Amino acid sequence: MPLTQQSKLCNRLLRVLAPEDFAQLQPYLEPVSLQLREVVIAPDAPVEELFFIETGMVSISTAHDERRIEVGLVGREGLVGAVPVALDGVTTPHVYFAQLSGEALSIGREAFCAAIRENPVLRRLLLRYVHVQIVQITQTAYAHASMSLEGRLARWLLMCHDRTDGDELVLTHEFLSMMLGVQRAGVTLAIQNLEGAGRIRAKRRRIEILDRDRLLALTNGSYGTPEAEYARLIEGA
Incomplete structure (x- = not known):
């Protein structure tokens, strides 16, 4: 090699x-x-x-x-x-x-x-x-046990954002629904809500992170502890 x-x-x-x-x-x-x-x-x-x-x-x-x-x-x-x-x-x-x-x-x-x-x-x-x-x-x-779908999605987007370069994530609604264990329609609605609030921008097969701080505010402490331990x-x- x-x-x-x-x-x-x-x-x-x-x-x-x-x-x-x-x-x-x-x-x-x-x-x-x-x-x-x-x-x-x-x-x-x-x-x-x-x-x-x-x-x-x-x-x-x-x-x-x-x-x-x-x-x-x-x-x-x-x-x-x-x-x-x-x-x-x-x-x-x-x-x-x-x-x-x-x-x-x-x-x-x-x-x-x-x-x-x-x-x-x-x-x-x-x-x-x-x-x-x-x-x-x-x-x-x-x-999974205590948070809304929007909060869980926000946490997951932040974790993916940490592991990629730039602000665009290559993701589909189908894949998100599988990872979060919910119906695709629920993921679509959650994405629309996050986009409407100016936290993300949804594109075809992509999601652009616009405001990390406002995503973080939705996670209710579920994001950040493993990252701090690391x-x-x-x-x-």
Whole structure:
């Protein structure tokens, strides 16, 4: 593979590593492309590879029948497959699939586990990231249980905005309804309400963020806690 230069990477986990710690992973990192809706980790199958996301996003979703409801989101801040591997679960009941196509650096599970066994810095970073992801999942449960659809949509748009460049998000009403676990008509109405209030602008297959602060005001505390934990435990470490 071409030499992976740490300074040119987008993945925030890899960028915070000291050069000597990054060097332990570097020989095993392989660039891969993730296609829209590609399943990167299937439910109840052994996790053979983990993915440091460079661009794009991967959803962690329930896998009951054909219905999927998103419980977690991983972008350039994270590592796909971190929770089951760190907790020695080997498999997961969730499905991980590309919500937005992009690029990643994959690493085999055995090579990754060997590295974290040998290197306490890598192990600590992984466990801190797993904590952040668990906090994100609990905040998602809170949002689903207690918030209006508009508030849940605002939170989700903010999370996607954090993981992309620019203010335009490539999203369809159909996809939003699947991720939020509601009918498409409900998502359409929520988008219209956010647009009418000047928070977003809806285009064909795209949503433009116009006012983050006014979106944040709708989230009732469900957005921001995982992000603050990430800053405290990982980027502030």
